[in-house]
Amino acid sequence: MSTALVFGANGVSGIALLQALSASSDKEWKKIIAISRRPPVLDHDDPRVVFESVDLLAPKDEVVQKLRHAGAAEATHTFFYAYIAKEDEQELIDVNRKLFGNAMEAVAEVSKQMKVFLLQTGYKYYGTHKGGENLASYPWKADSPRHEGGNFYYVQEDMLKDECNKNGWKWIVTRPNFILGVTKGNFMSLATTVALYASGCKALNQPLVFPGSSVSYKLEYDQSTAANNAAFQIFAATTEKAYNRAFNIYDGKTETFVDLWPKIADYFGVKLASPPADDPPSSANIGSDVVNLHSVPEWAKNHKSDLEKLVKEQDLDPDALKYATWDFLDFATSRTWKDRATLDEARSIGWTKTVDSFEDGFKPVFEELKRLKVIPA
Template structure:
């Protein structure tokens, strides 16, 4: 029987792994220790889950106390999802380095039975947030050369490998792309912002424009990584010796192109699709190295912002619901001139054969959860 520790247990990925572990038999996972700075956002029905609220950047004694009270001395597996967003790259690297280092130090001090430490990073490893000459060769493979410049994923993965060698742990790194899921109080998901955008456009009687140009609309596919599918793979890998001391891309296995996906969004929300859905660029765009917003959602949100509380009121929603949206990220994700294509060969090589439908199994499920939570109208 194994005992899991989950760092970042209130986030989208943390919630997904708790649900996945709860679906497993007690004879496999006898205890699940959930750690997060905030109090639990879900009422967990599984009595194997022990939740502790603790700040990884706070007093190390508080973290030690939380681990001891939760029975972490019996822990065998760690799943790490904790993350703090920063705009400045140097600040992003430093604060997440410290966050991760504090967790590792506590684990090696108070959890002597750890066998496997699993870290989730992502496709930024391949330079997808930078484009141009920073992009790895397609399809992105786990052993791709690192791009020049800083990247906090590089830092975390290097720290993990060093600590694992020192402590006799096995390490696993998983790299998803657009993570599709929800968590109350943490709506950093492209699916959530798209849902809010479509909801507001419909309420205002406006058609659904695709933010980018026809270049992006018709571009080769974008990998999506539904949180529940990621979690299923991560539990599969955690107990699979073939996965140890390796990194893995994890995506749905569905080839998402926006020219197919975007009309499905419009149909789901019953909002007219703009004609044409995406505009021609006004000039030739540099392939794989440019961002071009034909209909910037962040600019639209800024202009429309004063109307948001009234829209929410008419729809019976939280007056601040549109604050959940990450408009800038949606702009970035849907206006780039390069795709996100990772190889799943490594995951397949250890026996992972699952593929899911990113819209039906991902977006549609998220939209349903958002309705139940009152984020979008039923």
């Protein structure tokens, strides 16, 4: 029997993993230790789940004490999702280096039964946040060359390998792309922001305007449903062939917004703009530029009072609009380069699952957001 130690347990990925572990037998996982700075944001009806509020930027002794209090001495498998966002690249690297380093050092001191440490990074490894010459050659593979310059994923993955070698642990890295899941907080959830945007368009009797250009509308993107990511991560953490390896993880089928955007509009009962996406200006550098033609942050700012009125009239969560990451939606729909990776590494260890990004990703998120009263039912 194993004990899971989950850092970042209140985020989209952490919550998905807790749910997947809770669906398992107690003969597989006897205890699930959930670590997050905040108290739990969603209910977890499983007596095996133990929450501990921990600030990973606190002095190491304090982190060690908290882990001991939570019972992390029994932990055998660590799953790490904790993250602090910063706009400046070097600040992002520095704060997440400290965050991750504190966590690993505390685990090494407390969890003497630790066997496997899994770190989730993502497609930024391949330069998808930068574009142009920073992009790795398609399709992106786990061993694709790193781009020039700083990237906090590179720092964390190197730290992981060093710490695991030092402590005799096995390491695993998983790299998803856009993660489709639910949490109550501002955690770059594309599906949550799309839901709030579409709900606003519905209430205002406006068409669902695509933020980017027709180029982005037609590009191939890998979507990574949180539940599918979690299932793979548990599979990998308990499969010896996965140890000391990195893996891409996405839903298994390439998607375009040509397919997804009309399904989203149909779900919310809103019309598509005509045409559904505008052409980019001739001056645009396709493959390097972010071409945003219809700013969703500007739309949200212009309709702030309307959206606040909708929240009150529908008796929604008073913080519903705070869960939107409008800038992230603009960026995700306005880049002029595709996201295409291979699942060859995951398939090589026996992972055969494929899920539908809308039916198994976006749609369940929308349904859960209704239940949580983040969007109107």
